[in-house]
Amino acid sequence: MKSIETYLDGVQKVAIAGHVNPDGDCVGSCMAMYLYLTENYPSLETTVYLQQPRSALNCLEKMDQIRTTCEDTDTCDLLILLDISSVERIGVAGPLYQRAAKTLCLDHHVTNDGRYTWFCNRPEASSACEVIWDYFDEKKVSRACAEALYMGIAHDTGVFQYQSTSPETMRIAAKLMEKGIPFTRILEKSYYQKTYAENQILGRALMESFTLYDGRVIVAAIKSKTMKFYGLNPKDMDGIVAQLRNTEGVEVAIFMYETAWLTYKVSLRSKDWLDVSKVAAAFGGGGHFHAAGCTMEGMHRDVINNLSDELYLQFEPHDRENA
Ligand SMILES: [Mn+2]
The missing domain is CATH 3.90.1640.10 (inorganic pyrophosphatase (n-terminal core))
Structure with a gap:
């Protein structure tokens, strides 16, 4: 026992x-x-x-x-x-x-x-x-x-x-x-319960989010200067990725925030079939099937492009099988 x-x-x-x-x-x-x-x-x-x-x-x-x-x-x-x-x-x-x-x-x-x-x-x-x-x-x-x-x-x-x-x-x-x-x-x-500032940054992340792959991926990013403006630290943004994931039609939600110059902490959540731990592992991170994370370096748009390429490797075979 x-x-x-x-x-x-x-x-x-x-x-x-x-x-x-x-x-x-x-x-x-x-x-x-x-x-x-x-x-x-x-x-x-x-x-x-x-x-x-x-x-x-x-x-x-x-x-x-x-x-x-x-x-x-x-x-x-x-x-x-x-x-x-x-x-x-x-x-x-x-x-x-x-x-x-x-x-x-x-x-x-x-x-x-x-x-x-x-x-x-x-x-x-x-x-x-x-x-x-x-x-x-x-x-x-x-x-x-x-x-x-x-x-x-x-x-x-x-x-x-x-x-x-x-x-x-x-x-x-x-x-x-x-x-x-x-x-x-x-x-x-x-x-x-959220503080007023936490709700404000959640609102900002949702408002500035965008979608990829016909709305099946949603991405939001927060720059460190925005965090500074609201007086927040990373812990205050915990629920944002979960809220993004609730969006209709979304399979993968990505939330990233800047931890240092050209460095982003990336959180990934999936709803159903896509194993985000594989995506995170490709960038030296890890986690669970439906929730994972990694740290990535580069310009904001390069980080998103790299993530997008990696997601393609998951979406493409899945779409072909289900076509
Ligand atoms: Mn745990």
């Missing part, structure tokens, strides 16, 4: 780490693991490392315990990596990867390099939270821990909407609800 307990033999110091730019599933899984271990194994010395999550995600217990820096003297017997698709994406706890006696990675990305002592990757699972649920004893999951798991599952499924949502996802969500969690408050605060 899978249980987190089997990995704790002879372990005194546990470090938990998520990926860079932590999203809802990353924060949820790291905090759920932190709460589960501190509540049920108080003799362990457990630390959670994360980059400062955006304020909307700040609705879980004990988030004041998050360490946003890793000291040269920090060590651990076991490093638990959650929602991390590659060693390069370990956030602030990156230096611990070399120092840790053992590493355990629990993940759900199609593209994971698997360089860990123990590794469980379930690409079919909706979220890292769904994966770690299997490692917990249901009776030992507190309400606070359940809140964290629920937040992670809800975020990675677009509130139980995406293809990755399975009957098992819903069964787990039901069990979490039975713990008495305030699920409406969690969704409202962490998922739906």
